[in-house]
Amino acid sequence: MIKNAIIIILVLVFVAIVVFLDVPGVQNVLTSRKDIEIQKQRFLDTQELEGKIEKLVSSYEGNKDVVEKTTYILPDNEDLPNLIVQLEALAFEQGLLLEKIEFAAVNQDAVGGGEEGSTASTQNYQTITITLKLMGSYPALKNFLKETEENMRLMDVSSINFSTSSGETPEIFEFDLRLNTYYQ
């Protein structure tokens, strides 16, 4: 009778150990192994990302001059003083008299390409509209336009008006130009 009771107690103890210790233990081990797999994958992903970043950094460091150029083309601010100097130089070099400059900010969402108020794409840049009054010859205007097309700071002419300045010198024109330039 006692022997049977001991056997029953031992069986119950065995079942209790299995149910309350071994089974949760196995479950914990399985969870930990799964966590390790996840972290290992994360480690590999991070390592791969590091490799890519290293390549990018190396490429960036090797192209610092190009990066610098992009800041001239699309500066971080309006940089109006520099713009005035550039426009004066462009006009002077082509033999044009720069009679007037006006600047106006354009509402955002304008798109490149000179057209004002377009909403083709929402871009993260600002547009300044420059109105110029110039006087000079037609070839000088063409050279001025060529220079603005190739100017380091990006400029797009949006309108041009011209007429002869006086009857005595028909080859001299008054030009009204509107240009767009951009900054971030």
Added chain:
Amino acid sequence: MGLVILSLLFYGGLFLYQSNLKKNLKSIENEIIVMDSERNTELEKNIIDTDKRINLLKNLFQNHLYWTAMFKKMEELTIPEVYFSEARFSLSLGKLEAGLEGSSGTYTNLARQMVSFQEDSLVEKVKVSGISLDEEKGIKFGLSIIFSKDILLRKQNND
């Protein structure tokens, strides 16, 4: 009794194995933290900013306008007998609108000038107005021309 001892031993083994797994997990997590801490976030931000700037520039350059190409085309299409004294060019709704005030010696030359513009593939519409006889200039007229914006998007050799 043997089964009880065996199950206790099994639990002990599991406990040790799990401790080992936890150590490994901690070690991997630490390695990831070290890798992350070695990153130069300032430089990475600069790279991201540059990438954004380049994408903006790509878009802007795709729409960059070449007015010298337009003037080159105008010169090609203007016949020698016609003189333009005033001109207005502006962009509107994806078109280039030109308003020209000119003069020619004869009505025939004006007609030839109109045909010259009309026959070009980049010209969408030509309208003439204010045709009148002028003692000094001959025939005075106004031309309104609508060009495709493509005329400004092509970089042509201006030399």
